[in-house]
Amino acid sequence: MRDPEVISTDGLSKRFGERVAVEELTLAVPAGEILGLLGPNGAGKTTTLRMLAGILAPTSGTATVNGLDPATAPEKVHESIGFLTESPGFYERLSAERNLAYFAAFYGGVDAHAAARRGIEQMGLAGRGGDKVGTFSKGMKQRLALARVLLHEPRILFLDEPTAGLDPEAARNLRELIVSLKKEGRTILLSTHNLTEAEGLCDRIAVFCTRLLAIDTPGALRDRQFERRLRVRLASVTEDWLAALRVEPFVRSVERGTDGALDVRLADPDRDRPRLVTRIVEMGGQILEVREVERSIEDVYLSLIEEATE
Amino acid sequence: MRRRVWNVVRMEWAGIAATPSSLLFLAVIPALLVGQAVFLSWIVPRFVNPAILGPGAGDADALRLLILRQFPFFVLLIPAMIANVFATLSIVEEKVTRTLEPLLATPVRTWELLVGKIVAGAVPALLVAWASAALFAAVGFGLGWGPLLWTLFTPTFFLSMFLLMPAVSLMSFVIGVIGSSRASDAKAAQNLAVVIIFPIFALIAVQVTGLVEFTPLRTFLLALALFAVDALLLRAAVRLFARESIVTRWR
Numbered sequence: 001m002r003d004p005e006v007i008s009t010d011g012l013s014k015r016f017g018e019r020v021a022v023e024e025l026t027l028a029v030p031a032g033e034i035l036g037l038l039g040p041n042g043a044g045k046t047t048t049l050r051m052l053a054g055i056l057a058p059t060s061g062t063a064t065v066n067g068l069d070p071a072t073a074p075e076k077v078h079e080s081i082g083f084l085t086e087s088p089g090f091y092e093r094l095s096a097e098r099n100l101a102y103f104a105a106f107y108g109g110v111d112a113h114a115a116a117r118r119g120i121e122q123m124g125l126a127g128r129g130g131d132k133v134g135t136f137s138k139g140m141k142q143r144l145a146l147a148r149v150l151l152h153e154p155r156i157l158f159l160d161e162p163t164a165g166l167d168p169e170a171a172r173n174l175r176e177l178i179v180s181l182k183k184e185g186r187t188i189l190l191s192t193h194n195l196t197e198a199e200g201l202c203d204r205i206a207v208f209c210t211r212l213l214a215i216d217t218p219g220a221l222r223d224r225q226f227e228r229r230l231r232v233r234l235a236s237v238t239e240d241w242l243a244a245l246r247v248e249p250f251v252r253s254v255e256r257g258t259d260g261a262l263d264v265r266l267a268d269p270d271r272d273r274p275r276l277v278t279r280i281v282e283m284g285g286q287i288l289e290v291r292e293v294e295r296s297i298e299d300v301y302l303s304l305i306e307e308a309t310e
Numbered sequence: 311m312r313r314r315v316w317n318v319v320r321m322e323w324a325g326i327a328a329t330p331s332s333l334l335f336l337a338v339i340p341a342l343l344v345g346q347a348v349f350l351s352w353i354v355p356r357f358v359n360p361a362i363l364g365p366g367a368g369d370a371d372a373l374r375l376l377i378l379r380q381f382p383f384f385v386l387l388i389p390a391m392i393a394n395v396f397a398t399l400s401i402v403e404e405k406v407t408r409t410l411e412p413l414l415a416t417p418v419r420t421w422e423l424l425v426g427k428i429v430a431g432a433v434p435a436l437l438v439a440w441a442s443a444a445l446f447a448a449v450g451f452g453l454g455w456g457p458l459l460w461t462l463f464t465p466t467f468f469l470s471m472f473l474l475m476p477a478v479s480l481m482s483f484v485i486g487v488i489g490s491s492r493a494s495d496a497k498a499a500q501n502l503a504v505v506i507i508f509p510i511f512a513l514i515a516v517q518v519t520g521l522v523e524f525t526p527l528r529t530f531l532l533a534l535a536l537f538a539v540d541a542l543l544l545r546a547a548v549r550l551f552a553r554e555s556i557v558t559r560w561r
Contacts, residue, residue: 016558047558055414056554075417083415089408091321093328105317106416148412 006031006156006187007052011061014047021047023211024061029189031155034182035215036202037191038301043209045191046086049158052189053083066156079107082149084159088141092134096120096144099133100151107152119147123177139170146177157181157188163197175201199297213304218297225300228269229293230276232262235286244283250275263293314418318426319433322400326434332396336434339391340442347384348449351377375458378450382462382470383514385443389435389479390507396431397486398499401556406496411557421548424491428483428544436479443471465526474529477536478510484543491551 007029014022022044029035037045050056052063054074063070066080090099100116120129123143133141142162149157162178163171171194178201182188192198198205199218206215214221237260245254245264250272252265266272269292280287326332354377355370404410413423450459486503493499516522524532 050557053415055411055557075419078415078417081415083412085408085411085415087408087411089410089412091325091407091409094324098324102317102321103412103416106314106418108417145412 004031005029005064006067007035007063007065007189009048009052009061009063012048012051012058012063013060014044014051014056015059020210022051022058025208025212026061027206027212027215029187031187032182032185033203034178034188034190034201036198036205037189038193038195038198038205038207039209040305041193045208046160049083049160049189049191053081053158054078055083079152080154081156081158082152082154084145084149084157084162086160086164088138088145090133090141090144093132095130096125096133096136097129100144100148103148104151110152115151119151120144122150123147124173137170139166139173142166142170142174143177146174150181155186157186159188159190161191161193163192163194171197195296195298195301205297207301207304209305209308211308213308218300221297221300221304222295225303226295227265230262230264230266230269230273231257231289231291231293232264232276232280232287233260233289234262234280235288237262237285241280241283241285245276245279248276248279261289314422315426315429318418318423319430322427322430323434326396326430335395336392336438339388340438340445343384343388344442344446344449347377347381347446348453351450351455352453371458374455375461378455378458378462380514381446382443382467383510385439385446385471386475386478386510386513387507388439388442389432389475390482390510392435392438393431393479393482393486394500394503394507396435397428397483398490398493398503399496400427400431400487401490401551402493402496402499405556414553414557420551420553421544424487424544424547424551427487428480431486432476432479432483435483436476439475439479440471466524466529469526469529469533470524473533474536477533477540478513480540481509481536481543484540484547488543488547488550491547491556 005028007027009025009027012022012025013020021042025044025048027035037048039045047056051058052065052070054065054070054077057071065077068077068080070077090096091102094102097113097116097120100119101112104110104112104115104119117129120126123146125140125143125147128136128140133144136144146162149159159178163174166174175197178188178190182201190198190202202218204215204217205221207213207221214224216224237256242254242256242262245251245262250267252267254265255263257263264276266276273290277287277290326336351374355373358373401410404413447459450456485505486499489502489505490499493502522528
C-alpha cells in the first residue's frame with residue numbers, strides 16, 4: 001500500500017507581477033520519499049519550496065503540508081517542517097551553539113540548549129560549538145544549517161540546493177547525511193542543480209521549468225523520454241545483414257553508427273535481445289559486444305527542458 | 311508567545327554584547343550629551359548677560375536654570391539617537407546576514423519578531439537615557455547647582471522621565487524598525503528613519519519657545535497620546551513588514 005501523502009499541491013501557482021514563477025503545479029509526495037526538484041535557474045524551485053514552507057503565499061491553487069495549509073497556518077506548518085534555505089545565514093559574531101539555541105527556542109517543547117548541543121554533535125562539529133560561526137568554512141556552515149533544520153526533529157524537510165558551492169568531500173558528506181535522514185523515514189523535498197546527486201539520492205524526480213514537465217523515478221523518466229536502444233559491435237557488417245535485420249518483426253529500426261556499430265531499437269528490448277543475437281549469429285556475424293545505450297538523467301533533463309522551451 | 315519575544319530580545323542583546331562598537335556607542339552618547347549640557351550650563355551664564363531674559367529677569371542663576379530646564383527634553387534625543395543606529399539596522403542586518411529566511415521558517419510570528427527587536431533596543435536606550443539624567447544630576451550637584459536642580463525635580467520632570475521618555479523611546483524604535491524593514495540597505499534605512507528625530511525636535515522647539523507650558527497634566531496626556539500612537543505604529547509595522555518582497559527581492 002502506498003504511504004499517505006504528506007505533501008500535496010493542486011494547481012499551485014505564483015506570479016510576481018507579470019512574471020509567472022510557478023504555474024499550475026500539481027504533485028503529491030508520500031511519507032518517507034525523497035523527491036528531487038530539478039530545473040534551470042528561475043524555474044521556480046525555490047519559490048515552490050517557499051510556498052510549501054508558508055513563507056510566500058500562492059497566487060492561486062492550494063498546498064497541503066502534513067495536513068495543513070501553509071498559506072493559512074504558516075506557523076503550524078513551521079512546527080512540522082525543517083527548511084534548509086539556499087544560503088545558510090547565521091549570526092557570525094555569535095557561537096554555533098548560541099545560533100542553534102536561538103532558533104531552537106522558537107519551537108514549543110524543545111530544550112533549546114540540549115537540542116543545539118545534540119545538533120552540533122550530530123553534524124560532526126563537536127568541539128566547535130563555542131566558536132564563532134564567522135570562523136567556519138562554507139561546508140561547516142552548511143552542516144550547521146542542516147543541524148538547524150533538525151533541531152525540532154521534523155518529519156518533513158525542504159532542502160534548497162544543499163550542496164551548492166561545497167567542495168566534493170563536503171558535498172559527499174552532506175549527501176550521506178541526507179541518505180541517513182531518509183533512512184530515518186523523513187520525507188524530503190530536495191531542490192538541486194546537480195543531476196547526479198538527484199539521481200543518486202531521490203526516489204522520484206520532478207523536472208520543471210515554471211510548470212511541471214515530468215515526475216517519476218529516474219528509470220521511468222529515462223524510459224519515457226528515450227526509447228531503449230542496443231549498441232551491437234560486430235567484427236564486420238554487410239549491407240545485406242542490415243537489410244535482413246530490418247525486415248525482422250521484432251526489430252523496429254537498425255542504424256549504422258559512425259564507429260561502425262549498429263544502433264538497434266527492438267519492440268521489446270528485454271524479450272527480443274536473445275532473438276537479435278541468435279539472428280546475427282545465424283547470418284554469420286561475429287559479435288564483439290552487445291550493450292544497452294545508457295541515457296543519463298542529464299540527457300533526460302536536457303531533453304525535457306529543450307521540449308519545454310521549444 | 312512571550313517566550314519567543316524574549317528569545318528575540320536575548321539574541322539582540324547577545325548581538326550588541328558581541329559588538330564592541332555598539333557598546334562603545336551606548337557609552338559615548340550619554341557622556342557627550344551630559345558633557346555638552348553641563349558645559350553650556352556652566353559657560354553661558356558666565357559670558358551672557360542675563361538681561362537678555364528680559365527686564366528684571368534676575369541673575370546668572372536664572373539663565374542657568376533656563377538652560378537646565380531644557381535638559382529633560384534633550385535627554386529625549388538619546389533614545390532617538392540609539393534607535394537611529396540599532397533599530398534601523400535590525401531588519402536590514404538580518405537581510406544582509408541571510409538569517410531572515412531561516413527565521414521566517416520558524417514558528418515566530420511577525421509581531422513577535424518586531425516587538426522583540428523594539429524592546430531589545432528600547433530598554434537599553436531608556437536605561438542609557440536615565441543613566442544620563444542621573445549623571446547630569448550628580449555632576450550638577452557636584453558643581454554646586456543643587457538649589458537650582460531641586461527646582462527642576464517637579465512632577466512634570468518625573469512624568470517626562472518615566473512616562474514621556476518610554477513613549478518617545480518606543481516610538482523611535484518602532485519607526486526605526488519600519489524603516490529597516492522597508493529599506494533596501496542600511497544607508498537607506500537610516501535615511502528613512504531620520505524622521506525619528508522630528509517629533510522630538512518639535513517637542514524641544516515647543517518647550518524652548520514657551521509656546522506650550524508642560525504642566526503635569528499636559529505631560530501625562532501627551533505621554534498617553536504617544537503610547538496610543540506607538541500602538542498604531544506597531545500595527546502598521548507588522549502590516550508593512552512585507553515578508554514576500556523581503557525574501558524575494560534581496561539577493
